[in-house]
Amino acid sequence: MAALQSFLVCVIFAFAAILIPTSTSAQLIADFYQNVCPGALPTIRSVVRRAIRREPRMGASLLRLHFHDCFVNGCDGSVLPDDTANFTGEKTAFPNLNSLGGFDVADQIKAAVEKYCNASVVSCADILAVAARDSVQTARCTTFRARIYIDTNIDKSFAASVQQVCPELFKGDNSESDRLVQYYSYLPGHFARDFGASMIKMGNMKPLTGNDGEVRLNCSKIN
Numbered sequence: 001m002a003a004l005q006s007f008l009v010c011v012i013f014a015f016a017a018i019l020i021p022t023s024t025s026a027q028l029i030a031d032f033y034q035n036v037c038p039g040a041l042p043t044i045r046s047v048v049r050r051a052i053r054r055e056p057r058m059g060a061s062l063l064r065l066h067f068h069d070c071f072v073n074g075c076d077g078s079v080l081p082d083d084t085a086n087f088t089g090e091k092t093a094f095p096n097l098n099s100l101g102g103f104d105v106a107d108q109i110k111a112a113v114e115k116y117c118n119a120s121v122v123s124c125a126d127i128l129a130v131a132a133r134d135s136v137q138t139a140r141c142t143t144f145r146a147r148i149y150i151d152t153n154i155d156k157s158f159a160a161s162v163q164q165v166c167p168e169l170f171k172g173d174n175s176e177s178d179r180l181v182q183y184y185s186y187l188p189g190h191f192a193r194d195f196g197a198s199m200i201k202m203g204n205m206k207p208l209t210g211n212d213g214e215v216r217l218n219c220s221k222i223n
């Protein structure tokens, strides 16, 4: 029934939100690293892919990490620094404590791009934005419905857990969310467009640039 029209995971075709140093106001351009370190973004992508192969939930964690970074005072990498004796950061704030994941992957990405670029040029905020982009893939309930309901060579508890969320968004009560699910299921291109636009809008929230920010040497602490 409703499963057909439901999205489990979302599609994104967003541009990366990349910081560009500017003397006036914060401004982002999509191909900033093309000049600074071509290959930086593919390097991020390969670490993200490896992490997701190891732990499939990591994609969702990295997407959420970017969201939590942006929603406290802008997309500035502020979710990453560790607390110190005289600094209390966001990592241990109540909504994040024991709930956010992906910090280790952010560190792995940072190490990989520093090595690849031979320099500390990729900001921690950009790492979170690009990793979030690379974490999201095309999938609707209908894409894997047969796999979780019919196939027998699948872990039973895993199949049961995915069956729970497969028809998640569609409630069948003609609510606003039902209408959105229907609209986007008939026009998946519109979903990709709107979701991408939303992500870009979020990624543009108060980014720091060359003048008011710094490229951290270690994402876990300020320089």
Ligand SMILES: *[C@@H]1O[C@H](CO)[C@@H](O)[C@H](O)[C@H]1NC(C)=O
Residues within 6 Å of the ligand: 084, 085, 086, 087
């Ligand atoms: C506390 O702050 C001072 C001054 O900002 C700094 O020099 C010191 O290293 C900090 N101590 C710790 C433990 O972070």
Ligand SMILES: *[C@@H]1O[C@H](CO)[C@@H](O)[C@H](O)[C@H]1NC(C)=O
Residues within 6 Å of the ligand: 037, 038, 116, 117, 118
């Ligand atoms: C980093 O250094 C190595 C060895 O010097 C060089 O081959 C490589 O092209 C450099 N990478 C970048 C992105 O500059």
Ligand SMILES: *[C@@H]1O[C@H](CO)[C@@H](O)[C@H](O)[C@H]1NC(C)=O
Residues within 6 Å of the ligand: 082, 218, 219, 220, 221
């Ligand atoms: C980054 O800093 C943290 C301390 O906040 C430290 O535990 C970690 O080892 C550092 N990472 C690297 C690669 O130096």
